[in-house]
Amino acid sequence: MSHSIARAGAAIVLVIGLITVQAQEQLSTGRASRAVVLETSLPAIDRGLRDQDPPRPARTSVESDRLRGGASIVAPQSIIVKFKDGVSPAGAAGATAQISGDVADRSSWANFDIVDIPAGADPESAAAAMRARPDVEYAQPRYRVHAMARPNDSLYPNQWNFPAIDMERAWDIQPGASSDVIVAVLDSGMAFRNITIRYESNRSFQLTERGPTYPALGVVNVPFAAAPELGPSGSPRFVSPRDFIWNDDVPVDLDGHGTHVAGTIGQLTNNGNGTAGMAYNVRLMPVKVIQGVWDEIFGSAPGTDDTVARGIRYAADNGAKVINLSIGREDGGAAPVVTDAIRYAVSRGAFVVVASGNTRADLIQPNQPNRLAQFARDIDGMVAVGAVGRTLDLAYYSTTAPYVELSAPGGDQRQGGTSAGILQQTLDLDLLETYERPVSQYGPPRADSFSYAYFQGTSMAVPHVSGFAALLIQQGITSPAAIEHAMEQFATDKGPPGFDQSFGAGLINPRATLRGLGLAR
Amino acid sequence: MRRSLSIAAVALAAIAVFGTTSALAQSRPRPAAASQSNSVEIGGYAMFGNISFTAADSFDAVTGSPSGPIFGGGARVGLPFGGLFVDVGAWRYRADGERVFVDDGEIFPLGIPVEITITPIELSAGWRFRIRQAPKFTPYAAGGLTILRYQETSDFSTEAEDADDTFNGFHVLGGAEYKITRWLGLAGEASWSTVPDAIGDSGVSAAFDETDLGGITFRAKVTIGR
Numbered sequence: 001m002s003h004s005i006a007r008a009g010a011a012i013v014l015v016i017g018l019i020t021v022q023a024q025e026q027l028s029t030g031r032a033s034r035a036v037v038l039e040t041s042l043p044a045i046d047r048g049l050r051d052q053d054p055p056r057p058a059r060t061s062v063e064s065d066r067l068r069g070g071a072s073i074v075a076p077q078s079i080i081v082k083f084k085d086g087v088s089p090a091g092a093a094g095a096t097a098q099i100s101g102d103v104a105d106r107s108s109w110a111n112f113d114i115v116d117i118p119a120g121a122d123p124e125s126a127a128a129a130m131r132a133r134p135d136v137e138y139a140q141p142r143y144r145v146h147a148m149a150r151p152n153d154s155l156y157p158n159q160w161n162f163p164a165i166d167m168e169r170a171w172d173i174q175p176g177a178s179s180d181v182i183v184a185v186l187d188s189g190m191a192f193r194n195i196t197i198r199y200e201s202n203r204s205f206q207l208t209e210r211g212p213t214y215p216a217l218g219v220v221n222v223p224f225a226a227a228p229e230l231g232p233s234g235s236p237r238f239v240s241p242r243d244f245i246w247n248d249d250v251p252v253d254l255d256g257h258g259t260h261v262a263g264t265i266g267q268l269t270n271n272g273n274g275t276a277g278m279a280y281n282v283r284l285m286p287v288k289v290i291q292g293v294w295d296e297i298f299g300s301a302p303g304t305d306d307t308v309a310r311g312i313r314y315a316a317d318n319g320a321k322v323i324n325l326s327i328g329r330e331d332g333g334a335a336p337v338v339t340d341a342i343r344y345a346v347s348r349g350a351f352v353v354v355a356s357g358n359t360r361a362d363l364i365q366p367n368q369p370n371r372l373a374q375f376a377r378d379i380d381g382m383v384a385v386g387a388v389g390r391t392l393d394l395a396y397y398s399t400t401a402p403y404v405e406l407s408a409p410g411g412d413q414r415q416g417g418t419s420a421g422i423l424q425q426t427l428d429l430d431l432l433e434t435y436e437r438p439v440s441q442y443g444p445p446r447a448d449s450f451s452y453a454y455f456q457g458t459s460m461a462v463p464h465v466s467g468f469a470a471l472l473i474q475q476g477i478t479s480p481a482a483i484e485h486a487m488e489q490f491a492t493d494k495g496p497p498g499f500d501q502s503f504g505a506g507l508i509n510p511r512a513t514l515r516g517l518g519l520a521r
Numbered sequence: 522m523r524r525s526l527s528i529a530a531v532a533l534a535a536i537a538v539f540g541t542t543s544a545l546a547q548s549r550p551r552p553a554a555a556s557q558s559n560s561v562e563i564g565g566y567a568m569f570g571n572i573s574f575t576a577a578d579s580f581d582a583v584t585g586s587p588s589g590p591i592f593g594g595g596a597r598v599g600l601p602f603g604g605l606f607v608d609v610g611a612w613r614y615r616a617d618g619e620r621v622f623v624d625d626g627e628i629f630p631l632g633i634p635v636e637i638t639i640t641p642i643e644l645s646a647g648w649r650f651r652i653r654q655a656p657k658f659t660p661y662a663a664g665g666l667t668i669l670r671y672q673e674t675s676d677f678s679t680e681a682e683d684a685d686d687t688f689n690g691f692h693v694l695g696g697a698e699y700k701i702t703r704w705l706g707l708a709g710e711a712s713w714s715t716v717p718d719a720i721g722d723s724g725v726s727a728a729f730d731e732t733d734l735g736g737i738t739f740r741a742k743v744t745i746g747r
Binding site: 518521 | 576579580582583584618620621622623624625627629630631632633635637671673675677678682683684719720721722723724725726728
């Protein structure tokens with residue numbers, strides 16, 4: 001009763017605050033804007049375990065392009081160009097004149113340029129024309145990047161994934177790393193802060209070609225809260241937050257993917273609540289580089305290769321020792337801008353982990369590579385990670401390719417149902433994904449309500465490896481290359497003997513790796 | 522360990538000096554072809570010294586040093602056949618270290634304590650060269666079998682993950698004894714031993730491709746008996 005009164009009181013205060021508090025910060029991305037209307041929100045709501053939801057597939061481009069009808073894999077009217085050292089601004093302008101392009105002001109954490117091209121021009125052709133020039137190091141379209149998993153549907157006994165890789169004995173050796181290690185989560189954002197943000201929903205949309213039209217919602221205030229199992233809002237646990245989608249320092253999560261991934265890395269553990277995380281004492285750096293559906297509805301900039309590259313450079317420059325990329329794309333060509341950024345991050349001492357992809361079971365084009373992962377074998381200090389299910393067999397969706405270097409639990413709900421996914425706390429999808437409801441029930445999302453949900457995908461495998469890397473760093477293996485070699489040396493071989501395209505060197509073995517080598521044993 | 526080395530060196534030097542002094546007091550000493558011992562002589566000894574392992578990189582990585590102190594003792598029986606003797610000795614090397622990861626020669630200590638214990642039993646046969654002009658000074662040489670017990674225990678290990686194995690090898694040694702009194706002497710000796718294929722299947726020794734648990738040992742002895 002008193003709890004209800006308290007919540008009602010808090011709600012009244014919040015409403016008054018919304019009415020009286022002026023927008024403190026106006027944030028613009030050019031074509032869309034959002035504003036912080038209140039530096040707080042109602043306390044987070046924990047709606048418990050969701051283990052009865054039907055499984056949903058691991059994410060691929062098709063899943064992520066629903067709002068766009070799957071038509072656009074690149075951001076229009078611009079490409080990414082890296083001019084060779086020594087090329088002057090005038091030289092660059094002259095070069096881009098060839099494609100009637102203009103060099104835009106250089107973005108932060110970028111060693112490349114975005115070149116605006118005329119409406120209607122083909123970004124692939126424009127990039128090809130620029131690549132042919134001797135003064136250009138690389139050029140590529142701005143491919144859209146998406147999350148590599150799709151939430152499905154909840155507490156440690158439900159987390160089969162940790163015993164499966166002997167984590168309990170690994171934690172005996174290295175209990176959760178420490179706040180000295182920063183893990184950057186480049187994703188859809190993270191539920192790390194209590195805040196209320198005003199968005200504008202100015203356009204209607206269809207989720208499917210013949211589906212109903214969801215109307216524009218106008219101005220909406222969206223309440224956000226820090227996920228209770230990640231840490232309280234304002235906690236020093238969250239460092240250097242950055243949003244490259246909305247270009248500010250409030251990378252809150254409007255999707256649930258990033259929060260789930262962050263949970264597997266660093267969910268608060270041994271607190272008697274909820275679920276556990278791999279490296280539960282690390283600090284987390286939320287870096288938003290991909291859109292959720294709501295970001296897109298609210299008109300944000302897309303998350304493209306250059307966005308990811310900037311995020312990687314930002315994370316490395318701000319002290320991240322592990323960079324988690326549970327993201328990728330299958331469409332389009334290579335991603336030299338991302339390759340370059342990852343090489344930079346590794347040179348700064350950051351270990352980079354990326355998802356191998358979720359396309360093995362794709363009916364039309366199985367095993368399309370994740371373009372952000374396919375160069376992993378060329379970089380010591382970066383690993384591409386495949387997924388296994390509860391039986392420790394390869395997950396049905398996990399892309400098989402020469403670049404797969406390790407495997408880790410990602411869940412396989414085709415073998416074991418909902419609870420065979422990876423369980424973590426994330427945003428309550430019932431209150432978030434209102435676009436999944438009938439039009440009559442469609443309304444603004446809430447990002448202050450949480451539940452424990454099972455997700456599956458190589459996205460879920462990646463944070464196991466990122467958390468594992470944090471434990472190794474804490475234990476004393478600090479060089480990115482050595483981290484990769486240690487993981488591979490002690491991996492439990494799966495599939496054909498030795499390295500293979502399904503499991504790479506095998507299933508990660510944190511306990512054996514952390515234990516290292518004696519003289520004879 | 523350095524202290525042990527110093528003590529061993531001092532002992533060896535003392536033996537050398539005493540021996541040299543004795544020798545200088547004589548004109549051109551020559552070792553006797555063989556002593557004319559017609560009785561069984563029984564003696565015992567305590568020893569200390571230092572071993573430098575053949576698997577130097579492995580020991581250096583785990584214990585922080587490719588060598589370490591040893592302590593032991595044994596018994597010697599002089600046989601009634603000239604200078605022929607047999608010897609049974611045992612010593613122990615024990616070191617604390619930490620588990621590591623080795624990547625391309627770079628060593629990453631992991632902070633997990635490991636304890637290594639090596640206990641060889643050396644069965645030797647050899648010859649003592651009695652010098653008529655310096656009866657207190659007796660060089661000797663010997664060789665024989667080494668039976669070596671290797672034990673490795675680490676924190677966070679199961680019994681199966683620890684090591685407790687016995688290996689066979691052989692050794693050769695040479696030294697000299699100086700009799701302070703009829704029953705008490707000091708000796709210094711050097712020994713080379715090999716215990717092949719004892720390590721190298723896993724652990725740091727596999728990373729460094731080192732398989733031999735032998736090494737070169739310098740040791741000083743306090744002897745009792747004739």
